[in-house]
Amino acid sequence: MKRFDPPPLPAPAMQGGLADSLFETASRTPDLAQIARRPDAASPGPWTEVSAAALLDEVVGLARGLVACGISPGHRVAVMARTRYEWTVFAYALWSVGAEVVPIHPSSSHEQVAWILSDAACVGVVVEDEQAVMTVGSVCASLPSLRHVWQLDSGALKDLVEQGRSVPVTTVESLRRIVLPDSTAVIAYTSGTSGRPRGCALSHRSLAGPCDTLLAGWRHTVAPAGEQPAILAFLPFSHVYGLMVQGLCLRGGLLMAHEPELRQEAIAASLLSFRPTFLYAVPSVLEKLYKNFLRAAQQAGRGALFERAARTARDFAEATERQRLGRGPGPGLDLRLQHALHERTVYRRLRAALGGRVCGAVSGGSPLNRRLALFYSGIGIPVHDGYGLTETGGGITAQPVGREKYGTVGRPLPGTEVRVAEDGEILVQGPSVFQGYVNDDAGTRQVLRDGWLATGDLGGLDTEGYLTITGRKKDVIITSSGKSVAPAPLEERLRMHPLVEQAVVVGDNRPCVGALITLDPEFLAHWRANLPAGERGPDHQERQEAALREEITRAVATANSTVSRAESIRVFRVLQEPFDLANGTLTPSMKLRRDAIAERYAAEIEAMYQSSARSRPRLQEDPLSWDEMDDVFR
Incomplete structure (x- = not known):
């Protein structure tokens, strides 16, 4: 252990x-x-x-x-x-x-x-x-x-x-x-990804503890020296991450503004008008911002420039990371020159779209893709990926200042202990751990064992104490051949493609791993508008569908490149509707409700595997298949 x-x-x-x-x-x-x-919460008027x-x-x-x-x-x-x-x-x-x-x-x-x-x-x-x-x-x-x-x-x-x-x-x-510090302050209900939500009793101390620790060690990173930090709070206060942002602001004297709308247009407008110095976000927000940057660049005829600048940003951040971890000399002269050029032509424009003052960010709720973290760091907005859950009143780990290691969620906060059990489950002990589930003593005893909280998350600690999250214990897929597959890394990699909005990996008791994919409607419209003229002839719908099949196939192949063949996605289907709150497939904290998704799309999943079985000889040559009945333009 x-x-x-x-x-x-x-x-x-x-x-x-x-x-x-x-x-x-x-x-x-x-x-x-x-x-x-x-003056009016629904009005885009001036801030007072x-x-x-x-x-x-x-x-x-x-x-x-x-x-x-x-x-x-x-x-x-x-x-x-x-x-x-x-x-x-x-x-x-x-x-x-x-x-x-x-x-x-x-x-x-x-x-x-x-x-x-x-x-x-x-x-x-x-x-x-x-x-x-x-x-x-x-x-x-x-x-x-x-x-x-x-x-x-x-x-x-x-x-x-x-x-x-x-x-x-x-x-x-x-x-x-x-x-008293140990009086109950909040009854925070879990997201309810399966079954009924459970109420977590959180004391004043457990909510204040992570805030005070982060303020003591990280406050100087949230604004330039001499400036009052300014935070735009748009994450729901109905969840612990949002409550932690509120606590940080009021305990640390940070200026906080509220944005009630989670629509990207509303957030973008508030970023420009309020001009925060720091962002607290979830990975989906950072992914969406990146895709918006890319789409805007392509619409302005500068897509190739943006992609070169993005590669340079990632390379520069990776070289800088190796240097601060004592594993390399840092960016070379040619890379520094390229980075300086893109700073003048691209990076400062991207920061301006966020208000022009953002000097860093924190990502939480789920692990952030390493390539995305490197991109933001390379454009001058280092993202500290952290880890926490409702039962811990917020943060458990954070990236140590000056020793950030992207792709991990950092190291345990001072005063908190983390260990990994033999089966890979993350266990936590510390003052922020909750008091128990309301009206559920049996459930409390199940997760609190000898003072340690069994988080239900899977991960690993490296030799320097950095924690990596690989998924949820209950989400692990076991195929009919007995292969165990963690879906989160594949889903994360799929979402990095601009056209992909969400992805759910399936395959329990199936011969291979499959995926249900939803498309980003805005980027899809942009992509269709920019297809070559050959795809916009009389039979344009068929041509567009074929081009889209090819593009999504490439996205799946890219995701598969990170895993073994036995763990790779062999079949997939593009769904005609998004995963969202309205159809019960997302929780209010934007987490996938896998059980609800499996039930709602049972027919699509069955058809996907039946189609795969009928075309098995072709599947052996090409590990990807597209159901012939799919029509993403319906």
Whole structure:
């Protein structure tokens, strides 16, 4: 069993709860800009800054209103809203009176909302609009504990502040002071990739710990010297990664802006107007940004220039990585000259598209492709890939500053221990590990073993303590010949092709590995518009389909080049619809719901393998097949 234990750090001197940091900041630096907001969350208007003192006034005013409504320590209140200013105000007001926050993604179904509100025994829920009120209303009959539904868009925050005017400020102060670090702060429900979501009880200490450790060791990387870091928060606060971003900002005095829309157009506009100094993202966002860069370059007739610049960026970053790890001399003169040329003609334009001030990024949620990490580093935006999960309150590992090793998720944070069991499962021990699953003692005992959390993730530790994630234990595919295949690396490599939006590798109890592929609609439209004239004649549809078959075949072949033949994708099918929340194939945190995908596309999977069986002689010559019935233009 491999194990890596970092040097221990003294435990943070945390005396109270998460709300304390806001009170301390407002007392120490009341004029510090803490939040940037728009007058209307749905409007692309100008950003205005909210000082720490002004934010505290709103939080205390709301906390008084919550007390007037009977909210007291230990009560659970759900927040079912997008990432917006009011989410932060409500969370800190609830923590100020000792209540527990239960985040719910606003796109959750009636059944999911009913389950979470019931399982957590919530006494109140904060929603955004009338549609959400109707969702909650439709399940209220089965929720005897639920007494309050507050609607943000109808002025609930203002109304609560008015209700609380008769409550003394000292009441809030008294309630805040009885909150202990080990009091429960959040009941965060897992994504529910299979089965019902489970509520993870997270203490104030477990949520604050990773934030404080990252601020102590990495804060200087999130902005140029002398500048206040500025963070655009667009990840859902309904998940721990988003909550960690919020915690970093309010505990570290970073300026935070909220972007409630996850549409790429909205994020792109906010990046340009807010101009953050650092990005917190998931791999799919970074992949999409790269594809947008490529598409824009091709539309401007500079596709070849972009691809040369991208290769140079990766080569430069790789040479620099070898140098800092003591394995090479660094970029040579010719590479430095090429890089300097592309800096003037390409790289600074790419950074300008992100607002012009981004000096780095963190990727989390799933491992980031090494080639993509090298690209961003090479254009001047080093990406620190990290690892964490709901049950750990956020971060477990991070890339050490000056010793980044791309393709890994870094090393364990100080104070956290990581080891890898004989079967490859990652085990974690540390102060951020959760308190247990709500109403599920058996499930808690299953994952907490002698103080170690069994993460369910597979990976490996190298001799320097860097962790590599290879997939989920439950996702490993075993073919009918007994070959075990981890799907994540193949899926990650497939997504790197501009045309591929998502991919799911299948093959349990099948003779070979297969894949279901969805296409990026925007890049597909761009690709079709730029086909040679020969593919746009009278029989253009057939010609386009043939060209597309060939392009996707190349993408699959590229992915297969990273694995053995027995692990390679031998059959695949392009689906006519995306994986998304609406059809139940993605979780709110944008993870694949593999069981739901296998059920929804059972007929397509069966047809894919039947087609393969009928054409087996051809399959032996060419390991790839395209179902003759597929028509990606239907």
